[in-house]
Amino acid sequence: MKRTVFFISDGTGITAEALGQSLLSQFNTLEFEKVTLPYIDSVDKARAAALRINRAAESDSIRPIIFDTIVDTDIRAAISESQGFMIDIFGTFLGPLEQEFGAKSSYTVGHSHSIKQSSNYERRIEAVNYALDNDDGARTRHYDQSDVILVGVSRSGKTPTCLYLALHYGIRAANYPITEEDLDSNKLPEPLAQHKNKLFGLTIDPERLAVIRNERRPNSKYSSIKQCIHEVEEVEMIYRREKIPCMNTTDYSVEEIATRIMVSTGIERRSKN
Amino acid sequence: MKRTVFFISDGTGITAEALGQSLLSQFNTLEFEKVTLPYIDSVDKARAAALRINRAAESDSIRPIIFDTIVDTDIRAAISESQGFMIDIFGTFLGPLEQEFGAKSSYTVGHSHSIKQSSNYERRIEAVNYALDNDDGARTRHYDQSDVILVGVSRSGKTPTCLYLALHYGIRAANYPITEEDLDSNKLPEPLAQHKNKLFGLTIDPERLAVIRNERRPNSKYSSIKQCIHEVEEVEMIYRREKIPCMNTTDYSVEEIATRIMVSTGIERRSKN
Numbered sequence: 001m002k003r004t005v006f007f008i009s010d011g012t013g014i015t016a017e018a019l020g021q022s023l024l025s026q027f028n029t030l031e032f033e034k035v036t037l038p039y040i041d042s043v044d045k046a047r048a049a050a051l052r053i054n055r056a057a058e059s060d061s062i063r064p065i066i067f068d069t070i071v072d073t074d075i076r077a078a079i080s081e082s083q084g085f086m087i088d089i090f091g092t093f094l095g096p097l098e099q100e101f102g103a104k105s106s107y108t109v110g111h112s113h114s115i116k117q118s119s120n121y122e123r124r125i126e127a128v129n130y131a132l133d134n135d136d137g138a139r140t141r142h143y144d145q146s147d148v149i150l151v152g153v154s155r156s157g158k159t160p161t162c163l164y165l166a167l168h169y170g171i172r173a174a175n176y177p178i179t180e181e182d183l184d185s186n187k188l189p190e191p192l193a194q195h196k197n198k199l200f201g202l203t204i205d206p207e208r209l210a211v212i213r214n215e216r217r218p219n220s221k222y223s224s225i226k227q228c229i230h231e232v233e234e235v236e237m238i239y240r241r242e243k244i245p246c247m248n249t250t251d252y253s254v255e256e257i258a259t260r261i262m263v264s265t266g267i268e269r270r271s272k273n
Numbered sequence: 274m275k276r277t278v279f280f281i282s283d284g285t286g287i288t289a290e291a292l293g294q295s296l297l298s299q300f301n302t303l304e305f306e307k308v309t310l311p312y313i314d315s316v317d318k319a320r321a322a323a324l325r326i327n328r329a330a331e332s333d334s335i336r337p338i339i340f341d342t343i344v345d346t347d348i349r350a351a352i353s354e355s356q357g358f359m360i361d362i363f364g365t366f367l368g369p370l371e372q373e374f375g376a377k378s379s380y381t382v383g384h385s386h387s388i389k390q391s392s393n394y395e396r397r398i399e400a401v402n403y404a405l406d407n408d409d410g411a412r413t414r415h416y417d418q419s420d421v422i423l424v425g426v427s428r429s430g431k432t433p434t435c436l437y438l439a440l441h442y443g444i445r446a447a448n449y450p451i452t453e454e455d456l457d458s459n460k461l462p463e464p465l466a467q468h469k470n471k472l473f474g475l476t477i478d479p480e481r482l483a484v485i486r487n488e489r490r491p492n493s494k495y496s497s498i499k500q501c502i503h504e505v506e507e508v509e510m511i512y513r514r515e516k517i518p519c520m521n522t523t524d525y526s527v528e529e530i531a532t533r534i535m536v537s538t539g540i541e542r543r544s545k546n
Contacts, residue, residue, distance in 0.1 A: 023366055027370070030374060100358050128433045163440060164440060168287075262311075
């Protein structure tokens with residue numbers, strides 16, 4: 001039996017989705033059809049959303065679930081007139097917080113993902129530019145400005161992790177691919193040796209690495225299991241020898257890799273919202 | 274008066290932060306010191322966190338606020354023994370959802386940002402690779418595989434938006450910079466003309482553009498206000514002439530630009546979690 005879930009917000013919908021997904025992941029035997037309705041910032045739009053919720057109720061023969069982060073009480077009321085079962089985040093928590101703070105909520109439309117809320121927004125965009133400019137060992141002369149330098153063999157997850165650290169946390173993350181040449185030499189490449197305290201190593205199971213590399217360059221030496229085993233063994237030896245903190249990325253998402261690096265290294269986010 | 278806020282999670286902490294920031298943004302006259310404690314996945318770690326909360330209570334002379342997304346009831350209990358004021362997301366909403374679903378929560382540690390939860394995780398990483406390979410007009414021959422092609426003058430926000438669409442939603446977004454040469458010609462560049470239905474235009478206030486460009490290349494013709502006004506006027510004329518949907522990015526964050534493009538174009542996310 002399929003059940004429709006609505007994530008409804010007066011802003012991007014990112015918070016409603018994050019919370020809803022997090023709660024729904026606890027019910028992994030059930031099947032959900034997920035619909036996000038962002039920018040529901042007027043009573044008219046809310047009424048249209050309510051109609052859509054009611055249509056889903058009818059076609060599913062069961063009432064939909066609603067996760068909403070709408071601040072305006074009139075707009076929220078229009079949603080609550082639908083047949084959906086409402087997990088009403090602001091309605092539930094704003095009251096207790098107002099009491100705790102002894103202050104009234106401003107009831108302004110959700111700005112938690114807006115440029116206004118975050119004076120540090122520009123740091124995130126600067127960090128994205130930094131990550132792109134310092135991706136894949138392209139340049140090494142700006143390493144002194146980095147917060148962290150990810151190292152690892154090709155396709156071990158460096159670039160997406162750097163981009164996530166930049167976009168989400170404003171962290172300046174460079175990355176440097178450890179090549180065969182580096183593996184054969186008995187010392188750290190010079191640009192890395194100069195910034196050893198900023199290095200963080202990624203590693204990955206050779207079997208998984210071979211799968212990923214095969215998508216990029218099928219049936220090459222580069223993507224052979226033999227080559228992958230060799231590179232991973234060697235790079236892990238370097239991490240041990242040089243005492244570079246590291247993690248195996250095989251079972252982790254980019255969000256998890258990024259946050260675990262932050263915990264492990266103690267680097268501070270530059271964007272604090 | 275400063276007050277400490279803790280975001281505590283057994284996973285990345287991303288959901289607890291998103292929800293907490295969203296609620297706190299309603300109290301914009303108050304000042305908060307924000308601390309995220311991710312991966313609190315044992316009673317011992319929770320007890321250590323509780324000690325930290327109590328220390329903050331003492332030094333602030335007021336009890337901290339806790340936003341937590343901990344699933345395990347024992348771990349949550351250890352946190353709740355601290356002096357903090359707890360906004361307990363799972364404690365509040367899992368009960369009502371269990372009742373509504375007629376099903377028990379699995380009480381598994383938060384996997385909403387893990388690789389396991391999302392069978393579509395790989396699509397997001399593929400989309401990141403797609404965005405990088407098709408950034409800045411570098412290649413145009415894979416435009417048939419794109420979901421959207423962002424166009425705009427240099428530094429109007431194309432690249433960060435493409436990366437966000439990819440990382441967060443698994444959307445394959447290419448981008449193509451409209452150069453002076455393109456502006457002077459009276460027709461769309463050939464690679465764009467072939468995929469006109471996928472184009473989305475970004476524009477930006479010339480004053481803001483000049484500030485951004487000046488950070489990149491100070492005191493150049495490229496970053497002069499005259500040049501910026503010229504380019505923006507011309508590119509907006511192209512959007513009108515070619516009927517390319519577009520938005521002005523000046524006042525919007527990358528999250529807002531990305532979600533507004535999705536609403537405006539109706540492109541579907543490839544990663545559905």
